[in-house]
Amino acid sequence: MSNLISGIHHITAIASDPQQNVDFYTRVLGLRLVKKTINFDAPDVYHFYFGDETGSPGSILTFFPFKGAVKGKRGLGELTFTAFSIPESSIDYWRNRLAGLGISLSDTLQRFGEEVLRFTDPDGMGIELVAIKEDRREAWSGGSVPQEHAIRGLAGATLNLRELEPTAALMTEVLNYKLKEVLPGKRQRYEIAGNPGETVDLVQMDPPDRSIQSAGSVHHIAFRTAGESEQLQVQRLLQRYGVPVTEVKDRNYFKSIYFREPGGVLFEVATDSPGFLVDESLESLGDALKLPEWAASQREQIEKNLVPIQVNYQEAWNN
Structure with a gap:
């Protein structure tokens, strides 16, 4: 078994309107836009990184906003809910905040001894806020949410699968995860050391149809x-396990390898270093459009193809 994986690094999803995406995750959820760059495979599309003050591994949710993309369909072979950690005492604050902004949300769910609020973003992506008793990660103090109630980072993710056993075997035999608990309804929770930002829940066939990936869909999860x-x-462990895995790819802020787990969800393994401060200061994170070296000569054309966005952390959000 590998002890090389320490939890979730980031989750990457697809959105439609770039400005709407920025507004929701900064003004509603209070996250910081820590990096504004491009999709390396589609340079006419933004790549936004949202997270804590520095974009710490385990706090990051990223998006490829394809302008005009239709909504995807949640289903099998997909990460269906991305969970964020909030303080245990902040569940009422968030219930009132979301309701006051006109966001439809679930009744408070009870799961693994934790209270959970569930809702969707404007593209229909599934979001959960999990009230966690002990999460010592420091929340960003410069956002639209008071620091005492602000998101601490990722809490985990839910994978919807036809069969749980093949994915569970990969998680435990290669990725250092251990089964923590099983809930009625075929939900299994896996963790590494019991820390926030590492849990992965495997759920069997909920919903039972195959997913269709587009706006509101998660593209991949990175460990x-x-x-x-x-x-x-x-990479070598995966190869010995019989999993096709890519070569190492340089994503500027981390190195990545990619592979699909048996249920079809795209997995990534990303390095903690070098991080988001390699090309911007802490104070200016997310302010400028940052390009990889190979795209620097194309900056003028790339900027012409991208719709300008505005970021104002304190301005009220209009649903």
Whole structure:
């Protein structure tokens, strides 16, 4: 078993309107836009990174906003709910905040001894806020949510699968996860060391139809490893396990390898380093459009193809 994986690094999803996406995650959820760059495979599309003050691994939710994209369909072979950690005492604050902004949300769910609020973003992506008793990660103090109630980082993710056993075997035999608990209704929770930002729930056939990926769909989930040598060890473990895995790809702020787990969800293993401060100061994170070196000569054309966005953390959100 590998001890090279320490939890979730980030989750990446697809959105439609770039400005709407920025407004929701900054003004409603109070996250910081820590990096504004491009989709390396589609340079005419933004890549937004939202997270805590520095974009710490385990706090990051990223988006490819394809202008005009239709809504996807939630279903099998997909990460259906992305969960964020909030303080245990903040569940009423968030219930009132979301209701006051006109966002439809679930009754408070009870799951694994934790209270959970469930809702969707403007593109229909499933979001959960989980009231966690002990999460010592420091929330960003510069957002639209008071620091005492602000999101601490990712809490986990839910994968919807036809069969749980093949994915569970990969999680436990290669990715360092251990089964924590099973709930009625075929939900299994996996964790590494009981820390926030690492849990993965496997749910069987809920909903039972195949997913259709578009706006509101999660593209992939990335697990964190310390550095490049550890990542290469994970790559070799996957190869020995019989999983086709990509070569290492340089994403500027981390190195990545990609593979599909048996249920069809795209997995990534990303390095913790170098992080988001390699090309911007802490104070200016997310302010400028940052391009990879190979795209620098195309900046003028790239900027012409991108719709300008505005970021105002304190301005009220209009649903």
